[in-house]
Amino acid sequence: DTGVSQNPRHKITKRGQNVTFRCDPISEHNRLYWYRQTLGQGPEFLTYFQNEAQLEKSRLLSDRFSAERPKGSFSTLEIQRTEQGDSAMYLCASSLVGQGDTQYFGPGTRLTVL
Amino acid sequence: GESVGLHLPTLSVQEGDNSIINCAYSNSASDYFIWYKQESGKGPQFIIDIRSNMDKRQGQRVTVLLNKTVKHLSLQIAATQPGDSAVYFCAENIPGGFKTIFGAGTRLFVKA
Numbered sequence: 001d002t003g004v005s006q007n008p009r010h011k012i013t014k015r016g017q018n019v020t021f022r023c024d025p026i027s028e029h030n031r032l033y034w035y036r037q038t039l040g041q042g043p044e045f046l047t048y049f050q051n052e053a054q055l056e057k058s059r060l061l062s063d064r065f066s067a068e069r070p071k072g073s074f075s076t077l078e079i080q081r082t083e084q085g086d087s088a089m090y091l092c093a094s095s096l097v098g099q100g101d102t103q104y105f106g107p108g109t110r111l112t113v114l
Numbered sequence: 115g116e117s118v119g120l121h122l123p124t125l126s127v128q129e130g131d132n133s134i135i136n137c138a139y140s141n142s143a144s145d146y147f148i149w150y151k152q153e154s155g156k157g158p159q160f161i162i163d164i165r166s167n168m169d170k171r172q173g174q175r176v177t178v179l180l181n182k183t184v185k186h187l188s189l190q191i192a193a194t195q196p197g198d199s200a201v202y203f204c205a206e207n208i209p210g211g212f213k214t215i216f217g218a219g220t221r222l223f224v225k226a
């Protein structure tokens with residue numbers, strides 16, 4: 001257990017529905033990252049926050065995806081109008097500037113879009 | 115382009131033997147490299163890292179070697195145990211950015 005928690009662990013939804021995932025980072029970590037991982041592949045970067053500011057977004061993050069970190073602590077990732085291609089594991093990681101910026105990952109949320 | 119890849123998708127070793135997992139990276143500007151272990155149903159777990167000003171770094175039963183000349187990274191696991199069975203990812207950070215670029219992974223099987 002790295003100290004990063006994600007909820008829910010599994011989500012099954014129908015195409016076209018909206019889903020929201022939550023990530024609680026290690027409490028003192030000021031950086032938070034979202035990744036997407038499909039079977040047999042490494043995680044792909046989606047977006048990154050330093051405190052409450054979203055500093056970088058991947059081109060993978062379409063307009064249907066939005067992420068927030070309103071108080072610089074937990075973060076949410078919302079996917080609107082889900083598509084079958086959104087089925088994947090969504091991973092959250094956090095790090096602390098000044099401590100090598102090593103990222104510690106949560107267990108992930110597995111999304112299945114039917 | 116920016117990519118991190120692995121030479122072998124799977125590696126099978128006998129319990130007690132040493133394992134070597136290789137990785138090639140393409141961005142010569144990368145200055146920080148990390149190895150992660152991922153077990154089924156779990157997120158990646160940090161194993162060991164190395165900065166570009168080093169060639170070798172050792173941890174508990176693990177050693178990472180960095181060869182910047184050929185842009186090659188390797189992870190050595192000594193006395194491999196069944197609990198080491200997992201997928202191993204190498205990853206790189208590029209200066210000025212905040213994202214970590216992962217390769218596709220190598221699955222390590224440890225035979226008892």
